[in-house]
Amino acid sequence: MNTLTICRKELQSYFRSPIAYTVIALWALIGGFFFYFGLSFFVQRSMESAMTGQAFPMNVNEWIVRPLLSNVNVVALFLIPMITMRLFAEEKRSGTIELLMTSPIRDVEIVLGKWLAAVALYSIMLVVSLLHMSILFRYGQPDWKPLAVGYLGLLLQGGCLLAIGTFVSTLTNNQIVAGAIGFAISLLLFVLNWVSEFGSSVTERVIGYLSVQSHFESFSKGVIDSKDLVFYATMTILGLFLTSRSLESVRWRA
Amino acid sequence: MIKVEGLTKRYARNIAVDNISFEVEKGQIVGFLGPNGAGKTTTMRVLTCFMPPTSGTASVAGYDVQENPMEVKRRIGYLPETPPLYPDMEVVEYLDFVGRIKGLSPADLPRRISEVSEKCEIADVQTKLIGKLSKGYRQRVGLAQAILHNPDVLILDEPTSGLDPHQIIETRNLIKGLAGEHTIILSTHILSEVEQICQKVIIIAKGKLVATDSVENLTSRLRGSETVAVEVIASDAAAVQARLEQVAGVSRVMHKETPRGTSGDDRLYFTVESLEGRHIRPGLARTVIEAGWNLNELHGMALSLEEIFLELTASSKPEAAKPEAKPDAGKTQESESK
Numbered sequence: 275m276n277t278l279t280i281c282r283k284e285l286q287s288y289f290r291s292p293i294a295y296t297v298i299a300l301w302a303l304i305g306g307f308f309f310y311f312g313l314s315f316f317v318q319r320s321m322e323s324a325m326t327g328q329a330f331p332m333n334v335n336e337w338i339v340r341p342l343l344s345n346v347n348v349v350a351l352f353l354i355p356m357i358t359m360r361l362f363a364e365e366k367r368s369g370t371i372e373l374l375m376t377s378p379i380r381d382v383e384i385v386l387g388k389w390l391a392a393v394a395l396y397s398i399m400l401v402v403s404l405l406h407m408s409i410l411f412r413y414g415q416p417d418w419k420p421l422a423v424g425y426l427g428l429l430l431q432g433g434c435l436l437a438i439g440t441f442v443s444t445l446t447n448n449q450i451v452a453g454a455i456g457f458a459i460s461l462l463l464f465v466l467n468w469v470s471e472f473g474s475s476v477t478e479r480v481i482g483y484l485s486v487q488s489h490f491e492s493f494s495k496g497v498i499d500s501k502d503l504v505f506y507a508t509m510t511i512l513g514l515f516l517t518s519r520s521l522e523s524v525r526w527r528a
Numbered sequence: 529m530i531k532v533e534g535l536t537k538r539y540a541r542n543i544a545v546d547n548i549s550f551e552v553e554k555g556q557i558v559g560f561l562g563p564n565g566a567g568k569t570t571t572m573r574v575l576t577c578f579m580p581p582t583s584g585t586a587s588v589a590g591y592d593v594q595e596n597p598m599e600v601k602r603r604i605g606y607l608p609e610t611p612p613l614y615p616d617m618e619v620v621e622y623l624d625f626v627g628r629i630k631g632l633s634p635a636d637l638p639r640r641i642s643e644v645s646e647k648c649e650i651a652d653v654q655t656k657l658i659g660k661l662s663k664g665y666r667q668r669v670g671l672a673q674a675i676l677h678n679p680d681v682l683i684l685d686e687p688t689s690g691l692d693p694h695q696i697i698e699t700r701n702l703i704k705g706l707a708g709e710h711t712i713i714l715s716t717h718i719l720s721e722v723e724q725i726c727q728k729v730i731i732i733a734k735g736k737l738v739a740t741d742s743v744e745n746l747t748s749r750l751r752g753s754e755t756v757a758v759e760v761i762a763s764d765a766a767a768v769q770a771r772l773e774q775v776a777g778v779s780r781v782m783h784k785e786t787p788r789g790t791s792g793d794d795r796l797y798f799t800v801e802s803l804e805g806r807h808i809r810p811g812l813a814r815t816v817i818e819a820g821w822n823l824n825e826l827h828g829m830a831l832s833l834e835e836i837f838l839e840l841t842a843s844s845k846p847e848a849a850k851p852e853a854k855p856d857a858g859k860t861q862e863s864e865s866k
């Protein structure tokens with residue numbers, strides 16, 4: 275109940291400020307760019323294969339949806355810190371954190387409410403990008419199941435990075451700092467799988483496993499692996515746990 | 529209603545609040561008085577469960593702030609120094625949000641919101657964005673937020689700071705109007721505010737409790753003897769002083785030099801102190817008249833809270849509370865005749 279109250283207030287605040295509109299607009303713009311060139315490339319290739327008479331099987335899912343999901347995933351990486359950076363930093367700066375923390379609600383409810391609002395905004399972004407995908411359905415016959423799995427992957431990875439961003443936002447009362455640190459951590463988590471590409475010792479494999487991107491790959495192929503579900507769930511819970519611990523520390527550090 | 533025992537709050541390097549104990553009874557308005565940085569806000573933050581004390585205990589309505597924070601929070605309305613407002617919300621949305629997180633049932637909310645809006649005189653700005661309100665309105669929205677869930681205890685951190693004189697008076701009246709239903713602690717560094725609103729005063733300085741008492745008691749406790757300012761028209765100062773010293777109950781008489789430039793007439797100023805518990809004003813008046821001098825003015829000098837405060841906080845030496853810190857010409861303006 276309290277969680278929903280907080281969530282509603284945060285969502286309202288996203289749409290009262292330019293944040294939601296900016297993020298959604300940038301998302302639609304960049305997503306549209308990738309979609310347009312992905313589609314153009316596909317059209318060109320299929321024309322070529324038609325002219326040369328090759329019966330080269332061209333799959334819309336494989337040629338458009340999959341690369342697009344990876345691209346969109348990278349764009350999300352940039353926008354997620356913008357969504358989370360103000361969540362706690364702004365409350366700390368303006369002093370409204372005192373209102374929340376002296377009200378009869380639990381810290382966990384505050385954390386969950388804010389994170390859910392961020393997830394809700396992110397979901398709205400995903401819905402917007404589905405508009406691009408719907409064009410594919412209008413003119414082609416992509417398989418909807420891998421697409422749905424891909425979006426599930428985007429949502430799970432987003433939820434995980436949003437939880438981490440929320441945590442970072444509790445560390446400072448400066449939004450820019452929260453955004454910058456949030457972005458750095460997200461990016462590192464994203465490319466961590468490079469480590470395991472140069473070696474296969476246990477350490478390197480473990481570090482590689484921590485990469486959010488390596489877990490996204492199977493989703494973009496349309497595969498739901500319980501290993502990846504567990505990873506995202508664990509990371510999200512870890513992020514939210516750290517957030518509530520950090521919020522508690524605001525009390526004795528204030 | 530509120531009980532604080534041995535409360536200490538230590539930050540990394542400094543002690544913000546050092547072993548403070550006090551009690552506040554139900555329905556009282558208590559002024560929390562101290563210079564900036566004395567530890568007022570820290571104490572309030574402990575009471576509102578915003579931060580835990582380093583040691584010591586505090587309880588509100590019988591609930592300990594550390595063991596039962598939820599129960600304490602339900603019973604406390606808190607207005608921090610900067611009102612905790614969201615500038616991108618409308619007033620009514622904000623109050624709705626606060627009401628919900630304070631645990632009011634959604635069914636009661638509209639009624640409570642219109643009640644407190646009436647009380648805090650913000651009914652006319654209900655649908656305005658908080659960010660567009662003037663400072664005075666924001667303060668009142670902050671106050672409305674604090675009383676919305678009808679808490680037993682109200683904690684107001686410098687409720688009048690940054691307001692213009694007119695708004696200050698309005699806010700003070702508002703607080704006085706809330707007195708019956710709520711127990712109120714308000715912090716301030718403005719002494720006259722305490723004199724006007726509060727029944728009891730808790731003075732702290734540098735994290736230590738300096739005094740806690742009613743305003744009247746504090747005055748009389750510090751000043752068992754009476755000090756009287758006398759203005760006489762006579763030519764011979766020494767003679768007047770000698771006569772005044774002979775009046776029963778007088779402990780000493782001080783002649784104050786007439787300010788240069790205003791002289792030319794024969795006005796003489798004296799400050800007369802009585803022995804403890806003696807009333808000397810009738811005797812002084814009679815003596816002056818009988819001696820054939822003209823009595824221009826005679827009034828008792830009550831110790832203002834400013835003086836109490838200065839004496840209590842200037843040094844911790846016990847003798848600081850007794851004579852030497854003299855009220856002189858400049859201060860007599862503020863004192864009232866009793």
